[in-house]
Amino acid sequence: TCSLSTRSSERFKRLSRRRVACAGADRALSAEIYGQDPEVFGHRRGAGSRSKQAAKKASESASQQQQQQRGSLREREMGREREEFNVPEEDAWGVLLGILFFFAVVTAGSLLMKEGSPVAAILRPSDAFLSARASAAWYAIALSYFASGMGAWIVYGTTEMGATRSLSWWGVIGYSTGSAVGGLIIAVWLGPIIKARVGASSGFAATDFALRRYGRLMHILVVCISCFYMYIYMVAEYTSIGNVYATLVGKSVAGNDSKSYTTRIAIAVAVMTWSYTALAGLPASIFTDKFQGVVIAAVVTMLLVATTSLKRNEISRSEFDDATGWFSKGFEALVTLWIAIASAELFNQGTWQRVWAAKSDSDMRRGFLVGALLVTLVMLFFGVMGMIAYANDREAYDTFQKLAYLSFFDLLLPLPRFWHFATLALLTTLAASSVDTLQNGLASVLSHDLVKHHLSANWSRLLVVLLNVAAVIQASDRFEVVPLFLVADLVCATTVGPLFAGLIQDDLRLLGGALVLPAPTELGAFLGSLAGMATVIVNGVVNDVNKAENPYTGKVYARGPVFSYFWLTNTKADGTPYDCSLCGTKTMVTFIIVPLISTAACFLFSALDLYVGGAQAREPFLFIPRLDSVRAVPLKTLDDDDVDDDLEDAKKEDAGIKLALDDK
Numbered sequence: 001t002c003s004l005s006t007r008s009s010e011r012f013k014r015l016s017r018r019r020v021a022c023a024g025a026d027r028a029l030s031a032e033i034y035g036q037d038p039e040v041f042g043h044r045r046g047a048g049s050r051s052k053q054a055a056k057k058a059s060e061s062a063s064q065q066q067q068q069q070r071g072s073l074r075e076r077e078m079g080r081e082r083e084e085f086n087v088p089e090e091d092a093w094g095v096l097l098g099i100l101f102f103f104a105v106v107t108a109g110s111l112l113m114k115e116g117s118p119v120a121a122i123l124r125p126s127d128a129f130l131s132a133r134a135s136a137a138w139y140a141i142a143l144s145y146f147a148s149g150m151g152a153w154i155v156y157g158t159t160e161m162g163a164t165r166s167l168s169w170w171g172v173i174g175y176s177t178g179s180a181v182g183g184l185i186i187a188v189w190l191g192p193i194i195k196a197r198v199g200a201s202s203g204f205a206a207t208d209f210a211l212r213r214y215g216r217l218m219h220i221l222v223v224c225i226s227c228f229y230m231y232i233y234m235v236a237e238y239t240s241i242g243n244v245y246a247t248l249v250g251k252s253v254a255g256n257d258s259k260s261y262t263t264r265i266a267i268a269v270a271v272m273t274w275s276y277t278a279l280a281g282l283p284a285s286i287f288t289d290k291f292q293g294v295v296i297a298a299v300v301t302m303l304l305v306a307t308t309s310l311k312r313n314e315i316s317r318s319e320f321d322d323a324t325g326w327f328s329k330g331f332e333a334l335v336t337l338w339i340a341i342a343s344a345e346l347f348n349q350g351t352w353q354r355v356w357a358a359k360s361d362s363d364m365r366r367g368f369l370v371g372a373l374l375v376t377l378v379m380l381f382f383g384v385m386g387m388i389a390y391a392n393d394r395e396a397y398d399t400f401q402k403l404a405y406l407s408f409f410d411l412l413l414p415l416p417r418f419w420h421f422a423t424l425a426l427l428t429t430l431a432a433s434s435v436d437t438l439q440n441g442l443a444s445v446l447s448h449d450l451v452k453h454h455l456s457a458n459w460s461r462l463l464v465v466l467l468n469v470a471a472v473i474q475a476s477d478r479f480e481v482v483p484l485f486l487v488a489d490l491v492c493a494t495t496v497g498p499l500f501a502g503l504i505q506d507d508l509r510l511l512g513g514a515l516v517l518p519a520p521t522e523l524g525a526f527l528g529s530l531a532g533m534a535t536v537i538v539n540g541v542v543n544d545v546n547k548a549e550n551p552y553t554g555k556v557y558a559r560g561p562v563f564s565y566f567w568l569t570n571t572k573a574d575g576t577p578y579d580c581s582l583c584g585t586k587t588m589v590t591f592i593i594v595p596l597i598s599t600a601a602c603f604l605f606s607a608l609d610l611y612v613g614g615a616q617a618r619e620p621f622l623f624i625p626r627l628d629s630v631r632a633v634p635l636k637t638l639d640d641d642d643v644d645d646d647l648e649d650a651k652k653e654d655a656g657i658k659l660a661l662d663d664k
Helices: 006-019 023-034 053-060 064-084 089-112 118-123 127-131 138-148 157-162 168-198 206-213 216-248 259-280 282-309 317-323 328-345 349-357 361-392 394-398 404-412 417-444 447-452 458-476 481-503 522-542 585-618 640-663
Strands: 508-510 515-517 547-549 556-559
Touching (some): 127 349, 127 417, 138 282, 138 349, 138 361, 157 404, 206 216, 206 349, 206 447, 216 259, 216 349, 216 522, 259 282, 259 458, 282 404, 282 417, 328 481, 328 585, 361 394, 404 417, 481 522
Antiparallel strands (some): 547 556
8 A cells, every 4th residue: 555656666667677577577576565465465356466487586586786675665665554554553452342342242132132041042052053043034134144245355355356457347246246146046046945955944054955965975075165165264354354453553464573463353353253153153143243234334335425525536537437447357257256256155054054044935035135235235335446546546556556455445544544443343343244154154064963963062163163263373374365265166166066966856858858867866976076176187287287386475385286276376378467366268267167067077977876876876875874874865755745744743843842841
């Protein structure tokens, strides 16, 4: 967010052209001058542009004199940044703890208002703790999906798209609608079907569908992928909220001087959110989401008025038109974002929990649709803010004196300090709403087996604690989260097709019966997922990617052709970097073909499985004694009558238990 003098800017451009003739070198040198790592904030997908390896090599070959000049300039500019953002640390802590404590108190109050002993509800939580089954009206689902569907990363994601001219409108629309497309798919199609197939009275999340439809092997795979994705999401939230607070109190996020501060911020968010979700479970998350959704909408509206009414941020219509457009690069980013985010969000078990929490399918549909609309509008707001910031100072962004993903802070900077506090309140609320949803989502992956075998829900709490500790540690180490997000998205894309291909109950006869598409088997679905992963590896060989390396820090993520391409460190045909992490034809093609090939392989391997194993291939491939006491139920036996029978049996069982307790 710093600005160089005109003389320094010209010297920077001459130095860049002399050292290496590519945009990647400009970006690498700019990041080095400012002392900022564009990926260190750990914001959501698409944040932080990539650079080619030649930029790093050119930087290493610079003379000692040039390095000293850049170091001196870095110190002056970082000093200027600290002078501009100077929210007192004590006040920042007051905002953070005040908001988190408010949500904890609200949760405790709601727990005390319930019938029965609150201590017993905490120590021996019921089914409602894990599922909030059939308890939320459509407006509660809408606010819950809206609040939990966004996080502190939103101030970076679409703003970068808006402040990058080659992406502009297509990129902003792609990010905004892509963030809501998972909810639309669940509301319009998957939600009611999965809920009916698993059972309205016994399900918790989509992981239960994998267990009921296929068996333990696919269940374990889906649980691992879901936990990995939600874990990465938590790391992103802890990293983002810590760095936002460090930025606004005037600390550098590039070095180690603020590491202790950002770690303490992350610990506070983790402990406070875990405290109220551990007390009351999913009902607490949905209950606090109502307040969080209202706070988010109110603060975003105020920021819209404040940032656009300031004289310094005003731009003309012609300036805005010149700074924006509809470009092919942006459309490629849109396609990539739609597939990547949709694939990943279908493994977000926190979202799936809302399907069972809704009072009815109608409430679920209306809630998800309204929530998806609200998510899209807020994301569009931040995207347009990026466009305004870019139009207001095009030269600074084009020469990397200002960085696109920080464009919202350029508009926020001249506002009075009150708005800095309002931004901290907004982002704290966003982080809390996302983290508590992820924590409940992680708890849900074990819920089915815990309830089935009458085990304590404290095992779920223990899993959440362990993953929270690991996420805070990783966030404190400033691990680059954007590359991890890309890995998570791509891994989810390898399995999303085989998992939901399980909705096919009977063999499909195509071309008048000449071609038979078999209903997937568990082994076929598992091998189809592995085929999707193999497709990623083949893409890496084709694109000659043998090492995944962060162009800014030099950190090597992977070596060799097996795992390197999962990090999607792609470059253009001429070797120059793309404009953003998820941009480019190669990345778009990868996200298109991976789910297609994995789905096709799922049907192919299922046909081979049936050919070799016959009817036995329909049985679960993996059976764990004591844990799997019954076989998976084929979907063709699950109809509305079966669901009604399950509900009646559950009611009779509950009545019998109540009568026995009364007699005792």
